[in-house]
Amino acid sequence: MKGKALKKTAADLRRNVSREHGFRQSAYINFKVDGGYFFCLYFFANGSAFPNEAKLTVKPMYADTLWWEIWDSLECIDAPISLRGTGAYALSGMVLAKYENLIDPKESGDSEMKDLYEHIFSQADTEISRFISENPDADTFYPDETKMDYDPDRLLYLMALIHNKQEDEALSIIKEAHSNKHHCVFRSGWNSDSYTYIKRWCNRNRSAERIRHRIDNILNAVIRFRAFVIMSMSRSRRYDLPNFWDYRPLDVGIYIAIIFSWIFLMKNFTMVWISLAILVIMQFMVDGKRAKRYYREFMNLPMTIRRKWTIGSWSVTVALWVYVIFLIIKPLKQ
Structure with missing residues (x-):
């Protein structure tokens, strides 16, 4: 055989x-x-x-x-x-x-x-x-924990603590791990890891964490909206991910519209650089790991809904470029 x-x-x-x-x-x-x-x-x-x-x-x-x-x-x-x-x-x-x-x-x-x-x-x-x-x-x-199948971050034990309302004990373990310069296996982005997420979860009912949670919800709404927009503009999708070149007209239009507005309307070059920095940071934040689940959510929408998103997204893109052309032509007529 x-x-x-x-x-x-x-x-x-x-x-x-x-x-x-x-x-x-x-x-x-x-x-x-x-x-x-x-x-x-x-x-x-x-x-x-x-x-x-x-x-x-x-x-x-x-x-x-x-x-x-x-x-x-x-x-x-x-x-x-x-x-x-x-x-x-x-x-x-x-x-x-x-x-x-x-x-x-x-x-x-x-x-x-x-x-x-x-x-x-x-x-x-x-x-x-x-x-x-x-x-x-x-x-x-x-x-x-002496019988664990490779769990250096002690996640299963931490989940047991949190499940049994022992959040303070879980936070104490994380604090001790940080003092020993422990590096988590699960990482997200530049500065976040599994312990970062666990600390947020354990502190979610405290005042400062409630504010952070509300901000996080707003950010998630922005990420979801952008994910739907760029997915609707992508004619070709690989592994349910958007095609960068398909939605680039929208991103470039946003950048140019904001920059030209500061230059031609406000005459403020300082804000041009500030706006560029904010846009780059925002794009990095909204196109990260969180967006992937919204890509999949968009693909599960009915075709009629997806088509409406496509029409709306391209309409906004065209409007942006019309506005950009207006900003360019206006000084020439003066």
Whole structure:
């Protein structure tokens, strides 16, 4: 049996056996939800068709949902459950068991191949039953951090603290990590990381944070509006992302209209440079990570709504350039 066919056979066998044990399959993982927990079996083939290593992890179901809310990745919440095991922003789980040095059946018969998976899933069932009996309440579960599957930022433990209203303890851990010059794995932009978002979340009910939250909501509205505009102007989209050259007439029109207004109408060259700086900063802020979810939201709109956005966006662009031409012609007539 050739390598490609062997891999397909291995995947099919793993899927069939996993279903008998209540697991679902996605790529290299098998997972199931039980007792409010997300149990995930990771299989590592290391170049072989059959795994020579497997690992069973667990985390409360609320953990990823809470983290995605904090990390401002709300689109992940409605994604398939398998994303909690394979997603880039999914939290690591606590390791319950490792299965190493597994026998690779290679050219063996189907029965021997099936036995390999049956052995793993049977042991996983035993571990899951034992774990749930010892930890029946997922809401009050705290992970043993000595058994974590690579979680240097202690995110799963922090989510457990926040979920149980222990925000002050979470902030204390972050403060200590900062004092030790810890660098987070998850980063966003120049100066934000996972701890930045967690601190904002924990402080969201305080006065200063409420003001920041309102400003953030306004900024999100601006980002959403711009995302819809540039997506509506993009004739060609790759991976649901806008084409820069398609909406460039709008951006250039905005820049020139503002600059020429200060030059020809206000006669203020200082404000030209200030306006340019503000525009560059604003464009950097509104075209970042946050905009991506609004790109996807736009693509899910009905075609009639998207067409209205397209007409409106191009109408504004044409109006901007008419205004620019007016600013250029007006001094020539004087």
